Amino acid sequence: MSPVAIACIVFACCFGAALAGLSLRLPENxxxxxxxxxxxxxxxxxxxxxxxxxxxxxSSANSSYDTQASELQHASADVAQLDRMLVLYGPETREIRxxxxxxxxxxxxxxxxxxxxxxxxxxPAAGRAQMDAFYAKLQNLSPKTVVQTRxxxxxxxxxxxxxxxxxxLYEQAGGSISWPLxxxxxxxxxxxFLGFGLFSRFHxxxxxxxxxxxxxxxxxxxxxxxxxxxxxxxxRLSDAPIRNALASMER
Numbered sequence: 001m002s003p004v005a006i007a008c009i010v011f012a013c014c015f016g017a018a019l020a021g022l023s024l025r026l027p028e029n030x031x032x033x034x035x036x037x038x039x040x041x042x043x044x045x046x047x048x049x050x051x052x053x054x055x056x057x058x059s060s061a062n063s064s065y066d067t068q069a070s071e072l073q074h075a076s077a078d079v080a081q082l083d084r085m086l087v088l089y090g091p092e093t094r095e096i097r098x099x100x101x102x103x104x105x106x107x108x109x110x111x112x113x114x115x116x117x118x119x120x121x122x123x124p125a126a127g128r129a130q131m132d133a134f135y136a137k138l139q140n141l142s143p144k145t146v147v148q149t150r151x152x153x154x155x156x157x158x159x160x161x162x163x164x165x166x167x168x169l170y171e172q173a174g175g176s177i178s179w180p181l182x183x184x185x186x187x188x189x190x191x192x193f194l195g196f197g198l199f200s201r202f203h204x205x206x207x208x209x210x211x212x213x214x215x216x217x218x219x220x221x222x223x224x225x226x227x228x229x230x231x232x233x234x235x236r237l238s239d240a241p242i243r244n245a246l247a248s249m250e251r
Contacts, residue, residue: 003225003233007218010186014214017190021197022206036199043195050188053181054220061177061227068172068230069237075165076241079104080248082158089141089151096137101249103130104242111231112239120231122170124163135159177228182221189217 083100086093110121138159143149193214200206226235 003222003229006225007222010189010221011214011218013186013190014193014217015210018193018197018210018214021194022200022202024198039195039198043192046188046192046195050185050192053185053188054217057177057182057185057224058220058227061224064172065227065230065235065237068169071165071169071172072237073241075162075169076245078158078162078165079242079245082155082162083245083249085151085155085158089143089148089155093141096134096141097249099130099134099137101246103127103134104246104249106130108239108242108246112242120173122166122173122231124166124170131163173231177224182224186221 079100083097086097086100107127110126112120138152138155141148141152143152193210196210196213197206223235226233230237
């Protein structure tokens with residue numbers, strides 16, 4: 001289910017709960033001052049817990065998004081640096097550079113397909129054949145000078161780091177959202193909106209306030225879900241670092 005659909009469900013739950021609270025007619029003995037104060041205290045407790053959980057989920061989703069963006073930038077920088085090391089090694093690495101460039105282009109097309117309807121594919125197994133060919137060619141190099149030996153060692157370190165980052169990106173692509181926690185959070189905010197309408201009278205200003213509040217909560221949930229899927233949706237990671245690395249490799 002898409003983040004937009006889930007956000008619409010959250011809006012319907014919150015606004016529906018508010019309308020349900022407005023439509024309820026409580027007995028007179030339930031409307032005294034002590035009852036209202038008790039309900040307000042309970043609502044305040046739920047509001048505090050819901051606000052804390054919501055803020056933690058937003059912070060966690062944003063942190064995960066920023067982490068993957070940083071790892072993508074590091075991977076792109078390592079690709080450009082690896083290509084530079086191969087250039088410094090000598091002209092005999094031309095074939096290896098071509099293999100590396102084709103592997104990066106293929107990875108870019110898998111993660112950012114030209115057809116937006118296709119999902120991103122971060123599975124490292126998809127480009128394993130090209131990377132195995134790259135590693136085999138790199139291993140077959142026979143350095144003749146100390147500089148070439150050091151350059152080959154640096155290339156190996158960069159290639160190993162790239163493999164590690166690719167695995168990290170793949171493992172983190174599934175997101176970090178706890179769906180049971182999200183379901184409980186939606187229940188809490190629905191109860192809050194039910195309480196908002198419980199002791200209120202139906203009028204236009206109140207309905208507009210409920211719509212704004214429900215939209216705000218739905219927007220927060222949408223933001224959490226979008227940040228949790230950095231390679232799809234509206235808030236997706238930019239492919240600019242990869243394109244810059246490819247441009248650097250063509251020089």
